[in-house]
Amino acid sequence: MLNDTINILSLESYREQIETIELVKENNHLVYVIKQKRQNITCPTCGYMESHIHSYMKKKIVHSIHNDMSCHLLITYHRYRCKHCKQVYSEPVMLAKRYETISQYTKMNVLDDLRVSTNTFTFIGSKHNISAQTVINLFDEYVEPRRLKLSVVICMDEFYLGKRSKLKYACVLLDFVSGAIIEVFDTRHKHKLIDQLLRIPITERMAVQYVIIDMWDSYRAVIHKCFPNAKIAVDSFHVIWHLNRAMNDIRIRVMNRYKKNSSSLIHNDIYYYMLKKYYFFLVVDYDRLAKEYVIPKLKTTYTKDNLLYYLLSIDKELRAAFELKETYRDFNKTADQYTTLEDLEDLIQKFRKSSSEEMKKVGKMLHNWQAEILNSFTKVEGKRLSNSKIENKNSQIKTIMKTANGYKDFYRLRNRILFSLNKNTPIKGK
Ligand SMILES: [Zn+2]
Structure with a gap:
């Protein structure tokens, strides 16, 4: 018994x-x-x-x-x-x-629960019948993960720390292949980041071959300085994002020419109505559109082909911009390691000759980042270089921050991120 x-x-x-x-x-x-x-x-x-x-x-x-x-x-x-x-x-x-x-057994259970990123300190406390502060104290006592070794291919991105934080942005390094978070820094500021990265041994930094970033100029400078052998690749998702934003700006500019002083959309001009209601036709992948759309104002149904044709017939500039955007999308989908700088430059010329200021600006941006765009067509272990893994982690980080009640201290947040989002992070002394 x-x-x-x-x-x-x-x-x-x-x-x-x-x-x-x-x-x-x-x-x-x-x-x-x-x-x-x-x-x-x-x-x-x-x-x-x-x-x-x-x-x-x-x-x-x-x-x-x-x-x-x-x-x-x-x-x-x-x-x-x-x-x-x-x-x-x-x-x-x-x-x-x-x-x-608190028994050792309880402590280990608390630490296990802390590995789940959606568990708040308060939730874990009430589950184990201890205060949230005790959970925080245990966390601080037992969890202090080490930075991981720099990987050959690194994803680099930042996340916003929130209005109440003294520090505005944190910068995350992630292993492109394993998806593990290497380190979280309390800044995305060029000189501060360089300071921190230069503390990593030079042999480790020399081994980095690729770093994937958004089109953020400071990072380019940081990488040249800290990872002397690394090529930079920009995340193609962000290039497309800029392109879509330009497309959207053009649509709005064209659309507003047809605006009547009418409060309801349905009573507005038909071009205004169509460009506003079906704005997504100009930015979403064609394959992702539905087959047919019911048009309430016209009391009819259009196939997606007809609807797109209708929208593009409204304005020449709009059509030209759309075609240019699609040309880039195709290029982005089909380019590979054999694609040359000349191929990209040809395309950039088309942007520069565009009659839309917005597309000319995109052309400048593409020119400014052409080497990095070309590098982004590289595949490592069968996968094209991208920051999609880090975008995914960033949403988990946001969950940690949203449910947090004890992250006034950046270092604690950093520890929680490494502890909860990486697998098998050891606890102190183990
Ligand atoms: Zn005695």
Whole structure:
């Protein structure tokens, strides 16, 4: 019976110290009253072996062994009086160190729960019947993950730390192949980032071959300085994003020419109506559009071909811009390692000759980043270089920050990100 209870409570390693265990149930709360065996310890003052039992003491230790019910142990331990010098002293209490009131078992469960990025400190605290602050303290005590070794291909991106934060942006480095987060820095500022990266040994930095970034000029400078052998690739998703934004600006400019002073869309000019309602036709991939669309104002149904034709017939400039955009999209989809700078330059020329200022601007941007765009057609382990993995991690980071109540401290946030989003991050001292 005693042995069964010991097993249920996962106290096997304390078996020799336990005299009795008694279960007391208080509503939805379990209390195991444990009596410690008398221990033979010498007097800490004079070293004499013999003593009387002076009194019994109780210590409460949180022990979250059950999922559905909170549980603690009430441990009765001895105080002794030395027969020689009359000094009174206590025996050590099993399960937790002197000033601790949480069992090691509970701590490990708390740390396991902290590995799940959606678990807040508060949630974990209430689950284990301890305060959120205790969870935070445990986290700070046990979790301090090391930076991972720099990988051959690195994704680099930033995330916004929020209005209330003194620091505005953090910068994340991620291993393109494994998807693991290498490190999180508290800045995306050029010189500060260079300072921090230069602390990494040069041999490691020399081994980096590719870094994938958004079109952010500071990063380009940082990489040239810190990763001398690395080629830079810009994430093609961001190039397309800029292109779509230009397309959208042109659409709005054209659309507003047809605007009537009418409060409701349905009573507005038909061109205005169509360009506003079906704005996505100009930016979404053709394959992702539905087959047909019901047009309420015209009380008819158009196939997507007809609808696109209609929209592009509204304005010459709009059509030209759309075709240019599509040319780039095709290029982006079909280019590979054999695509040359000349191929890209031909395309850039078309942008520069465009009658739309917005597309001319895109042309400038493409020119400014042409080497990095060309590098983005490289494949590593069969996959085109991109920042999609880091975008995905960034949304998990946002979840951590949204559900956080203790990240005033950047370092704690950094630790939580590495601990929760990377697999098998060791805890301190393990
Ligand atoms: Zn003594």
